[in-house]
Amino acid sequence: MKVIVAGMPKTGTKSMNAALKKLGYSVYDFAENAFLLGDHYNKIAFEGWTTQDFWDMYENVDAVVDFPAHFFWDEIHKAFPGAKIILTTRSSEEEWLRSLEKQVAMNDGSVLFKLMPWLSPTSRKSMGALALLGQVIFGGTSKSILGSKTHLNKQMVVKRYRQHNAYVLHSAPKDKLLVYNVSEGWDSLCEFLGVPVPEEAFPHKNKGGNIVDTITTDFPIFSKIQREIIVSSIVVSSSAVLTGVVLYKYGVSGIFSHARGCWDFLTTKIVLS
Incomplete structure (x- = not known):
């Protein structure tokens, strides 16, 4: 310095x-x-x-x-x-x-x-x-x-x-x-x-x-920050679209039903193992 x-x-x-x-x-x-x-x-x-x-x-x-x-x-x-x-x-x-x-x-x-x-x-x-x-x-x-x-x-x-x-x-x-x-x-x-x-x-x-x-x-560090913002924006946008599609197809109750089924399946596997 x-x-x-x-x-x-x-x-x-x-x-x-x-x-x-x-x-x-x-x-x-x-x-x-x-x-x-x-x-x-x-x-x-x-x-x-x-x-x-x-x-x-x-x-x-x-x-x-x-x-x-x-x-x-x-x-x-x-x-x-x-x-x-x-x-x-x-x-x-x-x-x-x-x-x-x-x-x-x-x-x-x-x-x-x-x-x-x-x-x-x-x-x-x-x-x-x-x-x-x-x-x-x-x-x-x-x-x-x-x-x-x-x-x-x-x-x-x-x-x-x-x-x-x-x-x-x-x-x-x-x-x-x-x-x-x-x-x-x-x-x-x-x-x-x-x-x-x-x-x-x-x-x-x-x-x-x-x-x-x-x-x-x-x-140059701000080029990295801008790239991170672009990638994060794509991920957030994709997640929002996917959530919308799932909600449209299954509804809120359907999502909880599928989630419960997945949870039951995983817990059963764990117990059996």
């Missing part, structure tokens, strides 16, 4: 992911943190953690960005004390909140995001930890039971943003910390990391909060 991006979501983390990759770093972003490391974050969320846990999670990765890893930046730094820390920020709290609100609205309108917890095993095994950590990190955001609407406590999330940034500024070693806005481009970032400035323009990702397009093209 060489670089820990400690900035909150909606502070240019997708741009940082792309920029660090262009600079030659291997990067774990939200998708990898949430789904490849889902079992680890389940343990962290519900049981607690050790420094060794974070070493095991990130020993083969150069850089980490975004939720939920940004919240544990200090624990990750304990495991990798030589790593540099980048606190990504927005120009104001109000700008950050507007960006977060737009992102939440787009997430709520995404069919993919709605189906993931129900039809993707890869996604579902991480949902408990992510939901709990989201409550802790953002201060009381919650979804309805069907995941159709996210309640955002604006005052609380701004307070959390302020507290998080203040903690990083107070606690991170000053000689290893860069406070950075992605609008600055390559120069200050590359100087801090000690690497040459690329010739191509600095990448600006997820502008306008269109995260669905970004993750489905930039993160």
